Amino acid sequence: MSANLTRWLERSLHNCHATQSRTALRLFSGQQQQQQQQQQEVEEDEEFRVLNLRAVKKQVAARREIKRDPVPPPRSNRMAVDQDWTAAWPGPRSFHPASVPLPLRQGYTERGAAAPSKFANAELMKIPNFLHLTPPAIRQQCEAIKQFCTPWPKGLETEEKCKHHFPVEVVTTDFCHSLPTIRNPEARRVTVSLKLSELKFDAHAKDKFLRLVGERYNQETDVLTIVADRCPMRKQNYDYALYLLTACYHESFITEPWEETKSEADMEVYHFERNKAKLSAEAILNWNEAAGETKVAPSQGYAKSVEQLINEGENEYNIAKYKKEVLKMLNIPVAN
């Protein structure tokens, strides 16, 4: 039945009487009408979209011609020979070929060829230049700031005099950046240095002071360096460093009761006076002397040679010196 119906439908479509037939169908049954609607949608979908592989070229808009000004000849060509160079190049700036009237060349080329000229030469731009620090420029700037200067203090003409009158050297660092803040954490660091020979010590105080300051003292240069960075402000750190220096200095003159118990093993250097060497030498020199007589003390030269031998370490020179002093002390004649 459905086949018949389809055939009929086709015919009616063909005759463009769709409306009429649909009404008839509606009369025929409600179920059939639904089927017919579905059939119609399928037919509409069967019209495929076109895949166009060759894109259709749009009309390209004509590029606008950028009008460039003609490149002017280098400025350096027009520079006068006696111009004021400080005005032409007033401050630090990377190299600019047209502004520098010098036939500069720089860079690598093949063998035998001349080095690239200054135009479009990255090599010349990379390296720092001092074109702003020509002698006339410096002279000019010095002249300009002279009005702000005060005369140099009398009595501080030489470096030695400065060192003598101002033995303490304070070093701080200021940092300049283009940052929202002008603070730099490193700026709080204060370094106070001082030659130890400027301070007055006795033997005990010096020993104690050196123990107190520990590695802050450089034995080779005799310089004491105190670095303070524990406080947030520079002023506080400076005060703290000076406080440390003062406190250590005064503390070193105090002899604590426990310091008396320092034994030979704690000694940092060998002292002839404290050691058995002195006893032996005295005993030998005063052999067979009565108790009441004045004792002969070992010679200074011998004492020094023993100290040198032990403190400086052994070498042929020290040993030979020691031998010479022993022979002299024991009164043994030496063959020549």
Place this chain on the structure above:
Amino acid sequence: MKMFRKHVGSISRISTQLQRGPPTVGSIAGLSTEAEAAPKQERVDEKITEFRTAITNPGGHSPLQIAKFYTIPAEEKKRIFGGGGLPKQYELQIKTFTEACLMVRSPALELLQYIKQADLSKPVVRYVLYGENGVGKSLTMAHVLHYGALHDFLLVHVPWAPNWMKRPKETANATGQEGFIDLPFDAAAWLVHFKTQNAQLLQKLQLKTSKDYVWSKRESTPTGSLLTELVEHGIARIKYASETIAAVISELKQLSTAGQCKVMVAIDGFNAFFHPETRIFSDNKQRVTPDRITLTQPFLNITNYDWTNGVCILSVDKIAMTEGYMESYMPRYLLGKDGFEHLDPFVPVHVDNYTDKEFTNYISYYVDRFWITKTAPDLEDQLKFMSNKNPYTLMQLVRGL
């Protein structure tokens, strides 16, 4: 007793090599070694050449004889160095060349000069020989020892002290002192050595002991007995040998201070007494330090300055130490703090390599002994270059295969 004889045979540096006993010069002549088959008599006659001196008494040596060889007579060599004192290699060379020749060198002359001119009424002066390995410290000491033996010094001679610390024959706990170690065989061997070296002089001087020595319930040495008897007792009763040494040495100190005799102390490898440790183990398997050995005390006692009429010749040697303590040959380093304090003030005497003249003479000596032949024209230069004029290295370079 049999075992004891075997041990006492020799207390030279390398004792294991010398178990058979000291080589006697008489027997050496019979031993016709390798190429040395030439008759001995001829040699003795043509002694005086440009590198030899006929002065066999070291007392007669002066700078004129520097770099020349002198011969130690066979019986003297046997008496003085019978129990050691010459290095093993040199002993071999002596045996090969059938003559005990020593070169007169400046360190020995320097020492002899000090000793001759020394004021013996003053406390004893300690001379310390030091130098690199193999430069002739022991032979310098032997030279001086020979002088002492000929000039009525009683010899207190330790041929090589580190033997006691490194390879003792036997160890036992000391009876007298708690926690101390005895080396009975080594002590007895030393007493034998002392006796052979000084037999004639002890006979002549008739030294007497100053106090009673009670060894046990039944054994004692009364006051006034001869020093020889004390020594004999120590040899016979090995158990008490160490204590006997202490007794003999303290007696010698007293006797020489009293002016009855002169004493020459010669200790080779003295720094062994101050080495941080020994190879001896105690009962609880711990290494013993040298100061816990009974033999150390008497020899430290006699090297102290508190006696007169004597002379101390000590040598400090790198090879007396063990691994890790051999960086330098300098006396302060080798002796350490305690040793330096013990000896200070001492006279250091540096023994150095051969000078050019000494080197040339030594080569001449080897050529004379037919030990090397100068076939290559620049042999001497080559040897000089190879050995750096170091005596021991030279001896090793030209040694037999």
